[in-house]
Amino acid sequence: MATTLADDLRPLHHPHSWVTRYVWSQDHKVIAIQYSVTAISIGLVALVLSALMRLQLGFPGAFPAIQPDNYLQFVSMHGMIMVVYLLTALLLGGFGNYLIPLMIGARDMVFPFVNMLSYWLYLLSVIVLVAGFFVPGGPTGAGWTLYPPQAISEGTPGHQWGIVTMLVSLAIFVAAFTMGGLNYVTTVLQARTRGMTLMRMPLSVWGIFTASVMGLLAFPALFVAAVMMLFDRLAGTSFFMPAMQSAGMITSTQGGSPLLFQHLFWFFGHPEVYIVALPAFGIVSDLISVHARRNIFGYRMMVWAIVVIGALSFLVWAHHMYVSGMNPYFGFFFATSTLIIAIPTAIKVYNWMLTLWRGNIHMRVPMLFAIAFIFTFIHGGLSGLFLGNVSVDVPLSDTFFVVAHFHMVMGVSPVLVIFGAIYHWYPKITGRMWNETLGKLHFWITFLGVYAIFLPMHYLGILGVPRRYYALGQADFIPPSVHLANQWISIAALAVFAAQSLFFFNMIWSLFRGPKADPNPWGAASLEWQTPQTPPAHGNWGPKLPVVYRWAYDYSVPGAERDFIPQTEPRA
C-alpha cells in the first residue's frame, strides 16, 4: 500500500482572489498551463527562427537582411529554445505538473509554493533569454552547444553580451527546473493515493518521474559549465580557454580545456535527450493504449525499459565527441554503450506496436499523432545507430545527416507526441472539444511535411553537405541538385510552418466555441479522467481522495460490461 498524505492533514492553499487563483497560483493545474503557454510562446519564436533559416538555405541571397551573423544566431537560438525552453519546460513543467497529481490521485504537488516559484523562475529565465535579442551584438551565434573558445571570443556573433544572457538564463532555468523536478519526484514517491502502487502508475507518470530524476542529476553539469564560462567571459579565468589568438592578438588566457566544456555539456546534453524522450515515451504509451482499447503490452518491461534507458543515458555522452579530439580509445566504450541503449528502446517500439496488434483501434486525432510518432521515432532511432556506431559517425558527423537525425528523433517525434497529448487531454483541461476536421488537416500537413523536410536531409548528409553553413558556396562534391533539394525542403518547411496556425486557431476557437466535452470522452481507465468535475477543481477530488484497485490499463477485459474499467472500480 502506498504512503498516502491524507487530505485533512495538509490544508490546501485556497486562492482568495483572481490574482492568487490565476497569477500567483499554487494550483498545479494553473501552473501547468502557465508553463505550457510560456513554453509554447517562446517555442513560436524558435519556429519563426527556423523559417528564417530555411529561407536562407533554400533561397540563398534572396533575403539580404539575413547575413552570416544573423544566420548563426538563428541556428543557436532555435536549437537552445527548442531543446530546453520548449521541450523540457513543456513536457515536465507543463505535462508533468498537470498529469502527475491527477494520475496518482493527489490533491496537488507536495510543495505547491516551490512549484509556483519554479514557474516564475522559469519565466525569468525566458525573459533573460529574450533579452539576448536586444543586447549589443545580439544573441549568441555559437551554436546551441555553446562550445568555447568560440562562444566567448572574437569572430562569433554575440560573444559580447548575447552569450552572457544565454548563460545567465540557463543558470536560472536550472534553478527553476530543480524546484520543479524535486517536486515531481517527491510527489510521485510520497503523495500517491491509497492503492496506487508504483507498478499501477500510468506510463506517463513513469516517464515524467524518471526524466525528473535524470534532470536533477544532469542539469548540475550544465549549471557548472555555464558558471565557469561566465567566469571565463567576465572575470578573465581560463577554465575553458587555452593560450590562443583572438582577432590577431594573443590572449591572456592559458591552460584551459575546451574539451572539458564539451564533456560537461554532453554529460548534461545526452541525458537531456532522454529527459525529453522519456515523458514522450510514457505519454504516447497511454495514448496508444486508450485509443486502441487495449492494455499496454508488456507493462513491466515498459517500466524497466524506461528506468534502464534513464540509467544508461548517463554512460553514453561522449558519442557526441567521437571526432572532438578526445582520446580516441574512448570510442570503443561509448559506441558499445550507445548501441546497447538501442535494445531497451527497441523493446518500447515493439510494445507500442504489439499494443496496436489485436487491438480495436480508433483513428482519432490523438491516435494519428501517436502512430505518426511511432513512424518518425523508428526512423530517427535507426539513423541514430549510424551516428552511435563510432567509425560510421566519422564521415557523417557535422553534416546534414546529424541535423536530420536529431530533428527526426528529438524534434519531430516529441512534438508529435505533444500535439497528440494536447488533443487528448484538451477536453479534460478545458471542458470543451476541438474541431475534428481542423485537427486532421493539421495532422496530415504536419506529418507528411516533416518527412518531406527531413528524409532528403539524411542523403545530403551522406553526400557530405556540412551543417551550420550560411551558404554552401562552391565545392566540387556538391552538385546543383543539392540546391534544388534545399529549395524543396524550404517549401515543405514553410508549409508545415503555416499549418501550425490551424492548430492554434482550433485550440483558441474551441476554448470559447467548442462543444462541451464529456468528462471521459475516450473511455480512459486512468485516474485523471475520473475527477468529479471537468475541468478538475482546486484540490482535484472533492471531499474524498479516490481509492485505486487496479492498474491503469484494464481495457477490453474479457467478461467486463464496458471496454474499460476505471482504476477506481473495486475488483469483483
Place this chain on the structure above:
Amino acid sequence: MPIAVAIALLVFGSVAFHLFSPWWRTPIATNWGSIDSALDVTLWICAAAFVLLNLFLAWALVRYRHRPGHRAHYEPENSRLEKRLTFWTAIGIAGMLAPGLAAWGKYVSVPKEATIIEAVGQQWQWSFRYPGPDGVLGAAAVKYVTPDNVLGLDPLDPYGRDDLLVETGDLHLPVGKPVKILLRSKDVLHDFYVPEFRAKMDLVPGIVTYFWMTPTKTGTFDILCAELCGTGHHEMRGKVVVDSPRAFAAWQAQQSSFGQILAETPPAAMSILLIKANACSVPASWSIR
C-alpha cells in the same frame, strides 16, 4: 485506414528515394573503405528493421481497426515473445557494432611508417607544414606567432629550421603513402574535413589532435571546416592535391623552409620574433641564421 496507407507509401517511397535519389556518398579517395562498409552494414540492418516494423504497423492498423462488434484482445504480457524480440534485436545490434568497432580499431592505430604532416587552422583559413628532411616537426605555439612567423614556430628549435611551410597554398599529399595529419588550431575549434577522405577530426586549441589515412586516388579535393568556428565558418576552405610520388617530390622541392624564411626576415622583424621566444640574449655563438 488512410494512415495505414500513408505509412506503407512512406516506406516504399523511402526505399525508392534511396534507390533513385542522386545523393549518395562521394567516390572514396583513401583507404577508409572499412568505414564505408561499416556504414553499409548498418544501413542494411536498419533498412530491414525500418521496412519490417513499419509494414507490420500498417498491417496492424488495417487488420485491427475499430469496427462495430470488434473487441480488443486482453493480454497484459507475453514474456516469451518479448524475450525473442530482445534476442534478435541484440543480434542485429551486435551485427552492426562489430564492423563499426573493427573499423575504429584501424582508425586509432596509426601505422609506424606514416609520414607526418601538420594542418593548422585559424579563423578562417588553412595552412600546412611538412617536417622537412629530418622528418620531425619543430616545436610551435601560439606565443611565437608574429607577422613573419604566422605558424608560430619556435625560432630556437633546430628541428623546425627545415620544416616546409605552406601558408596560403594547397596541401599536397603523395598517393599511396600513409600519412598522419597532426591538427593544430591557433584560435578556436575547427575540423579538417574532406568528404572524399571519410576521415575527419577536430582541431582543438591548446592540444594537438590527429588522424591518419592513405590517399588512394590522385586529384584535387575541397577542404572544408566541419566545426562551427564563427562568422566565416562556411568560407573556411582549402584544397588538397593528391599527387603521384614524383609530382609530389617536385612540388615539395619548390617550398620554402622556415630557415629560408628566417634568412629573408629583416632584422627589426627578426628581433620581434626572438623576443616572442624570450631569446633577447642569445649567446653570440648561437647562429640564428
